[in-house]
Amino acid sequence: MILSIESSCDDSAIAITEIKTKKLLFHKKISQELEHSVYGGVVPELAARLHAEALPKILAECEPYFKDLKAVAVTSSPGLAVTLVEGVTMAKAISISLGIPIIGVNHLVGHIYSLFIEKETKFPCTILLVSGGHTQVMQVNSLEDIQTVAKSMDDSFGESFDKVAKMMGLGYPGGPLIQELAKDGDRKKHNFTIPLSQSPLIAFSYSGLKNAVRLAVEKAKDNSEYKDIAASFEHIATAHLTQKLKKYFKTNPPKRFAIVGGASANLYLRSQIEELLKPHNAELLLSELKYCSDNAAMIGRVAIEMYEKNMFKSLDDIDISPKSS
């Protein structure tokens, strides 16, 4: 079995996965959303302190599995430095005390493998990752062959939802709150410009849209107008993704496509991507809703592949790296 730890942002999670069968034997996550909600976003120092409280509590529940552990895996990059270090320190202590090797997992690769929890992998696959920290398109052939073909030049898709929700005083995380508000709104009411629509670049940008939404929020007479702003924003934020993907598909038609990351839970995005894939007859893979946002099950799933390839780290090598690459 492998014990895996995730603490890259505001979720403390630990999983136990059986190597041979890929079965998830244990998974527990303590989310800090409520604590950060009052600040309208994640406060890194607070997040680190909450991980220091939550992770040992979850670990105590894993004690019955300790004797069967063959490795300990931990998210080592990318993420918030002060929160990554909480998980990595715990993983090092487990590695030393149980005498088992340590596996450092990339969080973004974790999101890719959230598609395959308790399942076999299906590659090659074109993957759109939309989370709070990233918006990127990847061409994935295997664990060791992942090419990033497009990414955001500034804010991410999920982050723009968080910022719009903050402008409206709705709380954090903004994605589910904006999705709920947008349900009864008019998507055509505000004619926000689709970012980079005149640019030949296959890349993403959300800072301009965010500022356009800010002006609309400031102009609104009262919060009864927010639902139309939310709906129009969600529509344009999604249209930006589908427009660039359509362009990419012209030269790289997808046979299999997936959306992963916290914001892949967005229902409007899912429906628009389904439409986009129809002419290509491409298979669409989605993670189960409970594994879209950060979790340790996906880290454990990657760790199985890495264990089988002996991709271990020494205690000195495994260090946190806040950046993606």
Ligand code: KG4
């Ligand atoms: O993957 P994740 O849990 O954490 C990171 O690795 O960043 O993603 C969290 C992000 C937040 O920005 C959150 O607002 C967004 O995913 N999110 C959504 C939805 N649910 C979560 N964004 C849009 N629509 C949703 N339904």
Ligand code: ZN
């Ligand atoms: Zn994530």
